[in-house]
Amino acid sequence: MMQQPHEWPVRIYYEDTDMQGIVYYANYLKYLERARTEFLRSKGFEQDELIDEQGVVFAVRAVQMDYLKPAQFNDKLIVKTEIYEIKRASIIFQQTIVRADKNREIINKAKIKVACLEALKMKVKAIPKQMSIQLK
Amino acid sequence: MMQQPHEWPVRIYYEDTDMQGIVYYANYLKYLERARTEFLRSKGFEQDELIDEQGVVFAVRAVQMDYLKPAQFNDKLIVKTEIYEIKRASIIFQQTIVRADKNREIINKAKIKVACLEALKMKVKAIPKQMSIQLK
Amino acid sequence: MMQQPHEWPVRIYYEDTDMQGIVYYANYLKYLERARTEFLRSKGFEQDELIDEQGVVFAVRAVQMDYLKPAQFNDKLIVKTEIYEIKRASIIFQQTIVRADKNREIINKAKIKVACLEALKMKVKAIPKQMSIQLK
Amino acid sequence: MMQQPHEWPVRIYYEDTDMQGIVYYANYLKYLERARTEFLRSKGFEQDELIDEQGVVFAVRAVQMDYLKPAQFNDKLIVKTEIYEIKRASIIFQQTIVRADKNREIINKAKIKVACLEALKMKVKAIPKQMSIQLK
Numbered sequence: 001m002m003q004q005p006h007e008w009p010v011r012i013y014y015e016d017t018d019m020q021g022i023v024y025y026a027n028y029l030k031y032l033e034r035a036r037t038e039f040l041r042s043k044g045f046e047q048d049e050l051i052d053e054q055g056v057v058f059a060v061r062a063v064q065m066d067y068l069k070p071a072q073f074n075d076k077l078i079v080k081t082e083i084y085e086i087k088r089a090s091i092i093f094q095q096t097i098v099r100a101d102k103n104r105e106i107i108n109k110a111k112i113k114v115a116c117l118e119a120l121k122m123k124v125k126a127i128p129k130q131m132s133i134q135l136k
Numbered sequence: 137m138m139q140q141p142h143e144w145p146v147r148i149y150y151e152d153t154d155m156q157g158i159v160y161y162a163n164y165l166k167y168l169e170r171a172r173t174e175f176l177r178s179k180g181f182e183q184d185e186l187i188d189e190q191g192v193v194f195a196v197r198a199v200q201m202d203y204l205k206p207a208q209f210n211d212k213l214i215v216k217t218e219i220y221e222i223k224r225a226s227i228i229f230q231q232t233i234v235r236a237d238k239n240r241e242i243i244n245k246a247k248i249k250v251a252c253l254e255a256l257k258m259k260v261k262a263i264p265k266q267m268s269i270q271l272k
Numbered sequence: 273m274m275q276q277p278h279e280w281p282v283r284i285y286y287e288d289t290d291m292q293g294i295v296y297y298a299n300y301l302k303y304l305e306r307a308r309t310e311f312l313r314s315k316g317f318e319q320d321e322l323i324d325e326q327g328v329v330f331a332v333r334a335v336q337m338d339y340l341k342p343a344q345f346n347d348k349l350i351v352k353t354e355i356y357e358i359k360r361a362s363i364i365f366q367q368t369i370v371r372a373d374k375n376r377e378i379i380n381k382a383k384i385k386v387a388c389l390e391a392l393k394m395k396v397k398a399i400p401k402q403m404s405i406q407l408k
Numbered sequence: 409m410m411q412q413p414h415e416w417p418v419r420i421y422y423e424d425t426d427m428q429g430i431v432y433y434a435n436y437l438k439y440l441e442r443a444r445t446e447f448l449r450s451k452g453f454e455q456d457e458l459i460d461e462q463g464v465v466f467a468v469r470a471v472q473m474d475y476l477k478p479a480q481f482n483d484k485l486i487v488k489t490e491i492y493e494i495k496r497a498s499i500i501f502q503q504t505i506v507r508a509d510k511n512r513e514i515i516n517k518a519k520i521k522v523a524c525l526e527a528l529k530m531k532v533k534a535i536p537k538q539m540s541i542q543l544k
Contacts, residue, residue, distance in 0.1 A: 011306075013302070013305060013306045013309055014305055014309070014319075014426050014427065014428075014432060015302045015305060015306070015426070015432060015434065017426050017427035018422050018423070018425050018426065018427070019422065019425035019426070019427070019428075019429045019430075019480075019481050020193055020195065020422075020427075021427045022195075022258075022427075024422060024423060025165060025169070025195075025196040025199070026162045026163070026165035026166050026169070026423065027162070029161060029162035029165065030162050030285070030287045033161070033162070033285060033286055033287060034283075034285045034287070037285055037286070046346060047345070047346070048344075048345050048346050057156055059156065059158075059161075059203070059206070060161040060203055061202070061203050062201065062202050062203065063161070063199060063200070063201045063203075064199070064200050064201075065198065065199045065200075066197070066198050067195070067196055067197050067198065067199075070195070070258065072320075072427075073319070073320050073427050074318060074319070074320050122158075122206065147442075149438070149441060149442045149445055150290050150291065150292075150296060150441055150445070151290070151296060151298065151438045151441060151442070153290050153291035154286050154287070154289050154290065154291070155286065155289035155290070155291070155292075155293045155294075155344075155345050156286075156291075157291045158291075160286060160287060162287065166421070166423045169421060169422055169423060170419075170421045170423070173421055173422070182482060183481070183482070184480075184481050184482050208291075208456075209291055209455070209456050210454060210455070210456050292465055292467065294467075294530075297437060297441070297467075297468040297471070298434045298435070298437035298438050298441070299434070301433060301434035301437065302434050305433070305434070329428055331428065331430075331433075331475070331478070332433040332475055333474070333475050334473065334474050334475065335433070335471060335472070335473045335475075336471070336472050336473075337470065337471045337472075338469070338470050339467070339468055339469050339470065339471075342467070342530065394430075394478065
């Protein structure tokens with residue numbers, strides 16, 4: 001069954017802009033990461049609990065991102081997040097940032113691969129079964 | 137004739153780390169951008185002068201990045217920068233971050249596409265000829 | 273008549289933390305600035321319109337901040353903002369960051385002085401009258 | 409005997425600027441912290457070793473900062489760091505940011521109070537004796 005992507009709003013502040021008057025390119029990765037955190041939260045998974053209770057953390061392994069339109073101060077954006085692929089020890093998220101208005105112009109498209117790691121040793125570890133099932 | 141890639145050192149400070157004890161994934165984009173600025177400077181191009189005198193800015197259009205190893209507080213890294221491809225109005229940079237020691241372990245590999253834009257209108261514009269020639 | 277301070281929520285994400293597992297000290301200034309932006313918005317003032325229509329920007333001139341308790345990943349905070357003093361060409365904001373729960377433990381207390389400047393020349397300029405009246 | 413303050417250079421990149429075309433106010437705290445790290449390093453103290461070997465970390469307790477002049481893209485600055493006061497479990501640093509040219513115009517003046525804490529419990533702890541002596 002098709003699911004709607006998870007949506008998370010982002011407002012652009014001074015901290016986000018650079019001297020070109022637009023959002024600095026590294027900052028979009030922050031919005032994507034906030035949205036993945038909220039996506040996981042919406043599915044019942046808190047990353048601090050995953051560390052404490054399951055001993056796992058997620059670390060980004062690959063980023064692929066296209067910058068289609070610039071965002072500016074005061075802009076209201078929406079980050080749309082869905083799972084593109086889930087494997088034994090990694091997840092590929094598909095994330096799109098759009099304007100929070102009727103037209104929903106696309107600002108940014110990304111695929112982010114995260115690996116599941118053992119919290120202290122930082123070695124690859126299978127995604128907890130419960131989590132893997134619920135995210136599929 | 138083959139050219140050695142440009143090298144730029146980066147030291148990791150508190151500001152760069154996150155609660156996993158490693159460099160936060162968005163921050164590598166800052167190091168890549170510092171290194172591109174220094175690469176251009178080493179070729180005689182100052183981006184503020186390019187804006188004032190030529191009316192052009194460069195904006196990132198695409199990022200492709202693989203995170204191979206984590207970097208940590210106090211680590212000394214080197215960003216290696218070279219031009220992968222240069223077109224009429226865009227440049228693809230190939231950038232690799234390695235440890236600043238004998239083994240030069242690779243931390244991070246990236247391809248960054250930047251577009252040349254008219255400074256105020258933010259419309260695509262040909263790279264200034266002088267610049268294009270010198271970067272090839 | 274006494275006014276309640278303006279309140280603005282902040283959630284702590286990975287981007288906010290450092291390797292001590294707590295919020296990096298510079299990042300609180302971002303939350304304070306988001307809250308000042310939202311405070312002004314709640315009074316009817318958009319900073320991009322102030323630049324375009326009135327030709328004024330606000331620049332921080334002084335920061336005084338006490339860090340009382342650390343905040344951590346996933347914490348929900350509230351930034352309380354009120355005007356401490358308003359002069360011809362400057363405003364001192366009083367801002368307090370508290371936990372967003374019943375106890376409202378204080379994390380951080382700050383006084384931030386901002387100056388009103390002419391947008392392009394960056395010279396001191398009187399706060400627009402309309403604004404000054406409404407903020408008092 | 410009077411000591412010259414420690415000096416540490418900072419170059420301003422895109423990441424540092426905001427849409428006013430100047431350095432975003434929170435970012436100066438990063439430069440101050442880089443300079444304190446290098447100040448301690450110059451005295452023989454590495455903060456990661458202090459955690460591992462002595463079980464202590466330093467956390468900022470108070471910031472007082474005056475923004476006198478704006479810095480811009482490509483500017484070369486110097487952070488001057490000296491100890492203003494050292495107590496049993498805290499240090500107050502005096503830090504000044506100046507332009508890296510002949511005139512050394514002052515950009516920014518700050519006093520930063522850091523507390524010495526037990527690394528895991530984050531409770532106040534006396535500064536290691538060896539360190540305290542050497543910093544005086």
